[in-house]
Amino acid sequence: MLTSHVKGVTKGYPLLIKATEVKVNEVEFNPQFVSRMIPKLEWSALLQAAEGLGHRQDLPAELVSEYEKDEEFLKKVHRALLEVEVIEGCLQCPESGREFPISRGIPNMLLSEEEA
């Protein structure tokens, strides 16, 4: 699941995703879940992330209104959000350029002592 859009990072938000290994899973579509998640996303961040991974598909540039009813749309979001998984790669802070590695699907965001 692309998380960078949900959690932000300082002013360094959103994080850029650079993936070296991406996996696309098949996940059961739960429209209620997806429509609840959407308000929490920053749409442009999601777009950017999806694009960075080459999985933008046809996500529209802007969030459509009344998306709860639009199943097609929800399915697209579902795909980008839940089915595309970054296994290896990194997240990069747009401001500092600091890269956080992602290994086996788990990003490592520990800061070293100097960075505190």
Place this chain on the structure above:
Amino acid sequence: MSEPGREAGCVRFFCTAGSGMEPFLTEELRRKLEAEDVTQLSGKVLFSSSVRIHSVVELKAAERLFLLLKHESPLQLSSLSSSAKAAAELKSRLLGDRKQWSSAALTWSRLQGELSQGRGAAANTSSTPRGRRKEEGRGSEEQMEEEKYCDGKSGKSGKREGEQREEERESRGLRGGEEQEEAQTLEKKRKREMSCGVEELILEKRIKRKNHEEADEKERQDEDDEEERRMISSRGSVQSGSRKEKDRAEDGSVENMEHVKPAGEEDQKPAPLSRIRPDITSSVTFRISCKCTGSVSRLFSSQEVSRVMGVGLSRMMNWKVDLKNPQLEVNVYLSDDLCLLGIPLSRLPLAHRSYMKTTGLRSTVAWAMTSLAQIQPGSCVVDPMCGVGTILIEAAQEHRAAWFLGVDIDDRQLQKANENIEFAELRTRIQLLKASSMALPLPSGSVDALICDLPFGRKFGTKTNMAANLPVIVAEMERVLRVGGALVLLLSPQLSFLLKKLLSPKDPTPPPGSEVCPCPPLSSTEQQTVSTQPGVKPSPPQERDTQTGPQPPPPPSSLKHHTTLRVSLGAIDGLIHKYVKVDV
């Protein structure tokens, strides 16, 4: 007797629960099972419910589930003069009469049947309104039998009343309308009825099949069934007092017969259950487990009670004692406050979750914590020290439309958490992140609920002391939580004390994280404003600024205390604290 409640379909159970978990269990019972007559004792909760057994075994706050056999006032044995008299009194009080036991055994069998029936099938709700357990039970009984013989497919499907059950396996004891009527009758009868007609047919078939089976018990059962069959065929007459056949008396199964399809498959491998309904009264093997405390234990040891009861019961019911692998286990609890007998409904306790691979915190306590966190669909829930992910998994099982994030600093823990998540198939809803709980890479106010089991020990992370870092950790938690969000923490009593001091209103100091740089320092370039104690782990800015003195500035917390509960974690106790973030 299994106090099947006045209304049919209602079975009385009790659950054991860890100390401190009883209120959670009571609440869960009311909410999920619409349980009635809930009685909360210390360590146990008794209740009646008529929902499907599958829902009952989904209870999360309970340790073990039992079918209630007897619940009586405590035994008063000390006043009796001799131990022989006491033994006699014990026997008479505890054993009661045959009917109670037969009917309990029947109910138990039925429930077992339902359970195994539904094991593969999705839980579909009974199409028939009743969904009474009994009703289903009846069906399951039949099924049970079938299962015994074969996979219980087909054949039994016809439920009476034309309620078509889907294939046994699938239907899971859905029995329709007919059941209702049955419901009125005695449990046993009900069972019988259903099975009657169908059973007959099925049995016959099965019997043939059986012969192919190697299972001894099957054969045994078959024989019994056969007998029963014959009995049943007379339909309409109650037979063999000790057998359930009596129940067969009811007719009505005739219709079922029509529906009965030949149990086509022979794949009847020996039924998963060795429970047999029909002959349960005749060839049950059992064992008694007893726990005695209080004055009774002064007179008798647990073993003695077990023995006395075992002998008495086997004589009365003609059941056999099997200490190693009994079909039926009877648990007896005798104390100064109560006298409770029950039959466990499963070998493994409910607290043992099928979806957990490696547990950390007890699943029941983890679930209790999530029940406090006010999780709604669409919530974003974080566990900043998730360990192997127990809390997140329990929460994700319960709340299907919420999203979870687990953070931990230790690779090995994250690895196990990853495995757990895979095992529970919750990959898409639980995300893991390696980070420090003292510097959460999350924007302020972005989390709806935060649940955490803080390490009790002195070791936190690799070098630092938990107690010393508590202020920072709590501050981070507070920061990322949104207003109105809930914070649920499990702490040792010592840490709880510290927490209280930390969060009780004191001299105002700049609230942690609410104004300055909302996010934890992520990169050095960003944090010039933040203070620094480079030697220490990253910490929220202003706090550190002011915290140069020896005493940590007590933040005027925006966390409002809600509840504190004590729970047992086995060898030690823990305290669950719930706070809600308010607007400051």
